[in-house]
Amino acid sequence: MSVNLLIPTALRGFTNGQSQLELTGATVKELLSDLAQKHPDIAPHLFDETGAVRSFVNIFVESKNIKNLNGLDTSVNPGQTVTLVPSIAGGRS
Amino acid sequence: MNIADLIGHTPLVSLEPLAAPKGARVFAKAEFLNPSGSVKDRAAKAMIQAGLDLGLYGPDKILIDATSGNTGVAYAMIGAALGRQVTLYMPGNANFERKALIKAYGAKIVDTDPLEGSDGAYTAVKNESEKNPEKYFFPNQYNNPANPLAHYKTTGPEIWEQTEGKITHFINSLGTSGTFVGTARFLKEKNLSVKTYIVQPDSPFHGIEGTKHMASTIKPDIYDLTLVDGEEKVSTNEAIAVAKRLAREVGLLVGVSSGANVAAALRLAKSLDPAATVVTILGDTGARYLSEGIWGDSPES
Structure with a gap:
């Protein structure tokens, strides 16, 4: 069973219009690696040149922001939902 | 004044x-x-004035619109000065200060899906306005010529x-x-x-x-x-x-x-x-x- 990743509208242009993806990984980091592997064009929009997640990207495991958990090392379990949300609400992103 | x-x-x-x-x-x-801290005061004032002049913003109507924040703060400030009700549709991830300011002026906020951003807030307010046109004044900042x-x-x-x-x-x-x-x-x-x-x-x-x-x-x-x-x-x-x-x-x-x-x-x-x-x-x-x-x-x- 895989983890469900919800994609904001601003990034659906890089996921063939899909609003959610079934991905695998034991941590948020592994999940995002799986995302970047399956949809390589999305990577520069989420990560900076050093590979760190861009400062305005918030990642939630269920309703909890990973900043308040273990960051990218936060573990995810099959069947859980992970959401990518920009920290701002302008435009469509 | x-x-x-x-x-x-x-x-x-x-x-x-x-x-x-x-x-x-x-x-x-x-x-x-x-006065409300952003350029949006100019458009909000003009759209409200146009609504009053055209008879679209009657005294019993609630102003509703979609905003990522600044226009909402401006509507809330001017609405307060006019003694009118204001309700704003905002993506749930709009920032804390904007929401707090809007509430400080006495306006209401309807949270919309953060994943849908401003387009989601716009679609939601448009639907609500079309359902109950008699209840609302919907300036529609994205499409109102009074804005530019x-x-x-x-x-x-x-x-x-x-x-x-x-x-x-x-x-x-x-x-x-x-x-x-x-x-x-x-x-x-x-x-x-x-x-x-x-x-x-x-x-x-x-x-x-x-x-x-x-x-x-x-x-x-x-x-x-x-x-x-x-x-x-x-x-x-x-x-x-x-x-x-x-x-x-x-x-x-x-x-x-x-x-x-x-x-x-x-x-x-x-x-x-x-x-x-x-x-x-x-x-x-x-x-x-x-x-x-x-x-x-x-x-x-």
Whole structure:
């Protein structure tokens, strides 16, 4: 069973219009690696040149922001939902 | 005198300390000095006035619209002065200060899906307004001609006078596009050789609050592509870095979209003749972003 990743509208242009993806990984980091592997064009929009997640990207495991958990090392379990949300609400992103 | 009478007539400040030595002169319109803290006061006032004049905003009607924040704060302030109810549809991830300010003025907020951004808030408010048209006054800031007209009648003429007609380039980011469209239209009518540029986030997924990535979002009806002479792309990191410099080196505590505008204006000015005069907009106050921690805890961050 895989983890469900919800994609904001601003990034659906890089996921063939899909609003959610079934991905695998034991941590948020592994999940995002799986995302970047399956949809390589999305990577520069989420990560900076050093590979760190861009400062305005918030990642939630269920309703909890990973900043308040273990960051990218936060573990995810099959069947859980992970959401990518920009920290701002302008435009469509 | 009403609070809405204090809207506009903002100063034009020099950005000389940040400009390249051999480039054009750069100025910014201090729109964060409007009474609710952003450029949106001008459009909100004009759209409300048009609604009152046309009889669309009767005393028993509730003003509703979609906003990522600043227009909402402006509606809430003017609505309070008029003694009217205001309800705003905002993406759930709109920032803390904007929501707190809107509530402080006594307006209500309806949260919409953060994943859908401003387009989601717009769709939700449009549906609600169509369901109960008799209940609401829906200015519809993305499609209301009074929005760009406010800038055609005030922001444009003020910039023209403040530069004594010497402006050669105007550059600004887009939210509803009202500020850009109205100001650019006026300036080009005064002098056809004035060049008008837009600022765009470098990605559809960005952190430049209130700005629209045009290629990936619903195009506002008021947007006029024929006014666009060129485009400068700015990354979120660059916008934040310049917002920090504005606070620390010029004493201008302004928001991230102002950082984006100034970053783009400085880059444009560097490529121009020293005789050119570039003007951009400082759209909102940086006090509105304190909870986001973008200024960091130390001067190095």
